[in-house]
Amino acid sequence: MNISVCLIVKDEELNIERVLKSIPSPFEVIIYDTGSRDRTVQIAEKYNAVIKQGEWNDDFAQARNQSVSWATGEYILILDADEELPPDAEAKLSQFITEHPGQAGTVVLENIMENDSARHRMIRFFPNRPSFRFKGIVHEQLYENDLPASFKDTGLLVKHYGYTKKEYHEKDKFNRYLTLYQKALDERQDEGYMLYQIGKLYNSLEQYKEAEHYLKRSLTYKEENQLYHPPMLVLLGYTLKELGRSKEAADLLARYGDVYKDFPDLFFLLGLLAMDTGEIHIIEPSFKEALRIGETPKYTSVLGTGSFKAAYNLGVYYEILGFKDKAKEYYRLAASWGYDPALIRLKNI
Structure with missing residues (x-):
């Protein structure tokens, strides 16, 4: 070799x-x-x-x-x-x-x-x-x-x-990449994708208003067939959540449930947003759907949205509602993937 x-x-x-x-x-x-x-x-x-x-x-x-x-x-x-x-x-x-x-x-x-x-x-x-x-x-x-x-x-x-944020600050990656993305935009290279990357840059530094601006511009390209589109959509959802606009984020993501029905991150985030908005009836099916899909190599995906994080949040949901046996079941499931916060919850329930 x-x-x-x-x-x-x-x-x-x-x-x-x-x-x-x-x-x-x-x-x-x-x-x-x-x-x-x-x-x-x-x-x-x-x-x-x-x-x-x-x-x-x-x-x-x-x-x-x-x-x-x-x-x-x-x-x-x-x-x-x-x-x-x-x-x-x-x-x-x-x-x-x-x-x-x-x-x-x-x-x-x-x-x-x-x-x-x-x-x-x-x-x-x-x-x-x-x-x-x-x-x-x-x-x-x-x-x-x-x-x-x-x-x-x-x-x-x-x-x-x-x-990591430390990497971006120490090496000035933000300005270096922002310059290159802007240059690519000027040359009209993959515009929707470049706008997504600029939005991701701002999001990484917690500059959420700027991130929203570029991610929403990226969304206008309607490139559902492009691999960057589903993670861009979810990142926009998290950005709106950080800006205190969880209902707007949930309405946006719900429109894509049939388009990306094999993307656990979308349903996981819908569960989190329902916790914010108090739409109790959406929480359980959203996290269960993320678990059913499981971890996927198809998309850019946050580790755990189709496994331990979804199980853990179901445990929290059941514990809050007083269903301790169901809560323990899902905490144990999350712990089986090595998720330590689930073990802590199990000890205290």
Whole structure:
């Protein structure tokens, strides 16, 4: 198995060692440094990485393609400095190559946030051929022969630590990404998606009025067939909830219940919103529907909305109504997924 891991980095001394430690030793490591002024390069040198340096041109696709051009492996794995591979990475990718030779593959990115984690899929693994190249100045996409690349799932779970508020402030990610999103909008690249990303940026810093503005603009594109649309809709719901407008959020989400009937986050949030608005008759069926759907790899989804969080909130609902046996049943279910708050409730009920 001949795999090259390609990274674009700049001023990543706080992250680079974690990702390099997680890369299996047989893999070639290509690091494209775009102007680090900290110890990033010195740390990378300890791991026998191939280090190339160049200027940052506000274009992620250009930088990705440049990094790939230096790789000698038969397959490419794309990582970012604020990510981490699991111990089974080598085995997973080896199995994927055997079962799907010549095929591009997705990984599941688990975004580690302040109090939650969310998962979504991205194409990060592909054969090292000139026909595979990235396009897009930000949130670049993989193309094969100028068409969006087809893919299979590698089964690989990659942790991503770059979505914490601390990360955005320390590295000024907010301004950097906002500039790129605005540039993409000016060039009319995926406008609905870029507006969603700007809204997500503002939401991450708890600037909810600004987030609402951009998310509602994104909603006007009515791109229900696009993968970004359901998580954008749910994020708008949470934003309105934070602004004290839970009824407006519930009315919005209810219109999409039939469109995204396999999306647990939507029904989970409907349950939370019903708690806010006092619509008791909506709480139980909403959380039960989220549980019935379960965790899904299809959408960008907050971990637990289809499992332990839905079960826990059902426990709270039954406890408040005085149905202690039902409450215990759902607290135990939530605890079976390792959710500690459910154990605390069980002890105190």
